Amino acid sequence: MSRQDIVKKLKFNQDGLIPTIVQDAKSNEVLMLGYMNEESFLKTLETKKVHFFSRSRKKLWLKGETSGHFQLLKEVLLDCDNDTLLCRVEQLKGACHQGYRSCFYRKLESSSGDFKVFKKKIFEPKKIYSK
Numbered sequence: 001m002s003r004q005d006i007v008k009k010l011k012f013n014q015d016g017l018i019p020t021i022v023q024d025a026k027s028n029e030v031l032m033l034g035y036m037n038e039e040s041f042l043k044t045l046e047t048k049k050v051h052f053f054s055r056s057r058k059k060l061w062l063k064g065e066t067s068g069h070f071q072l073l074k075e076v077l078l079d080c081d082n083d084t085l086l087c088r089v090e091q092l093k094g095a096c097h098q099g100y101r102s103c104f105y106r107k108l109e110s111s112s113g114d115f116k117v118f119k120k121k122i123f124e125p126k127k128i129y130s131k
Contacts, residue, residue: 003045007038011083017053018085022063022095025074025088031095032103034063036085048073050087067128069093099125 012018017035024031034052036044040060043051050063050071064070071089078085096103098121105119 003042006045007041009078009082010041010085011081012038013083015055017055018083020050020052020085020087022050022071022087022089022091024091026090029102030104031071031089031091031101041085044073044087045076050089063095064092067093067097067123069095071095094122097125097129099123 010018016037018037018041020034020036022031022034023029034050035055036051037053037060040051040053043060043062047062050073052061052063053059054061062070070092071087072092073087073089075088076085077088091101094101096105098105100119101122102119105117106115107118108114109116
């Protein structure tokens with residue numbers, strides 16, 4: 001089956017995007033959520049490195065292009081409605097631009113109603129993103 005045939009199975013939204021959850025293939029930790037368009041999906045399949053479409057910058061981007069914290073694709077799963085992808089990856093260092101392994105590093109504390117950091121930072125963002 002060609003890559004174009006695979007793309008035809010996906011239901012992109014009105015903006016031509018499909019939500020993509022990224023999960024660590026070994027630990028099953030959810031690392032982040034991004035959006036792919038057809039081009040970023042095909043680039044991901046081709047290179048085995050996860051690419052996204054930036055909604056704010058309106059352009060394709062390779063996860064890790066600035067930080068070196070690439071996501072090496074292990075497998076792609078599709079949900080039952082064909083409108084959400086799950087990319088299982090080997091994450092090199094951290095997925096979160098705030099310095100954490102996962103973008104989900106805060107947890108709701110029911111007593112206070114606040115979201116509290118419960119994960120440990122693994123890198124200092126200013127050292128990577130201020131270049």
